[in-house]
Amino acid sequence: MPHNNEPPVSLKIFGKQSRFLREQRGMTRRELAALIPYSDSQIAMVERGERPPKPGYVDAVDAALGAGGVLRVLIPDVAEKHHPAWAEEYVKLQAEALALHSYCTHFLHGLLQTEEYADAVFRSVRPSMDGDEIERSVQARLATQMLLTRKPACRMTFVLEEPVLGRKMGGQDVWEGQLRNLLKLSELHNLQLQIMPLARETHAGMDGPMTLLETPDHHTIGYVEGHRGSYFLTEADDVSVMSHVYGTLRSQALDAEASRALIQRLLTGEA
Structure with missing residues (x-):
């Protein structure tokens, strides 16, 4: 809906x-x-x-x-309501998720963002947000990152389009800090990062970004954000298609080790 x-x-x-x-x-x-x-x-x-x-x-x-x-x-x-109504349900489901799998096309998933990168993302939003709105939004985003180290651990995979890593949101220093953060996060036992290279000649992600969440009762829910809202997809047929697409994306992307190597080359200017 x-x-x-x-x-x-x-x-x-x-x-x-x-x-x-x-x-x-x-x-x-x-x-x-x-x-x-x-x-x-x-x-x-x-x-x-x-x-x-x-x-x-x-x-x-x-x-x-x-x-x-x-x-x-x-x-x-x-006082603690930091998200629009359509996002509140997603934030709750994400916090409880047994597993999260996300394909990112324009910017990094909120769970991966540094504070400075998140600030740059919200400053890019149009119509523009005022300073207080940006600060609240950044802090709300950082609060969701408790999921990274939650016990029991949430299993997480992310497929990131290569241009997402090349886009210097917030400037050179913010960008470098964000790449170092990705390398740090990639060391977590419950998290895997994969990069979809620009050189890839076939690509299963033509329909855009998406997230799959596994709920505590082992149901999988699809989640897609749009310009002014979002959709949850819960029908078995829809979730099956999304799962198939995501699995194909992972097979087409660089593996975890090659993805780390690419991030390191970006940091050293070799990529």
Whole structure:
């Protein structure tokens, strides 16, 4: 089923509640902004459910509106919401996955990204994100990387298109740091990196990037991201096709040792 780019329901509820309380007091956003250390545009985004409010924001608005704690009690439900609604389910499934297999075509999977690389990725998003949004998104992405060292271990494989490694997201220093991180990650016993070389004359990945997740009850789910949302594929026929494609991609890509060697050559300028 498709997932749209709607914000999490909890953020929408909080936004409506805070807007209702503000309007009940006959107060405009600009008047509220004059009482708290946040701008009227920030207030508008929170009220629309587009931005998760920080605890300090909730405290300030609750006090300014004389809400008596009505908004404060919602902090645990809204303050940690870093992902749009369509991504929340994927993040949860990924954290619980027994296995994850991903084919990357434009940039590295979030589990592989350094903080600096993730920052560069989010700064490339259009329409542009503001500084606070970028910082929240980066920290949320880094938090998912607990999966790399989780016990019991999640089995992970990644097939990376060679141009993904050649693209110097964030500049030379960020790029080199990211390549060194890939070499470090490739040493994990539960993770395997493979590179799809540009010289390859046949290629099974014409339909684009994808991820396969094995759930705790040993079901496999396909996941595909689009421009404004994502899809989960759970029908056996669909998952079977995706699994076949991914298996073919792995057979066409460089093996783990050759992939490490290519990353090392990129770092030394020999590739």
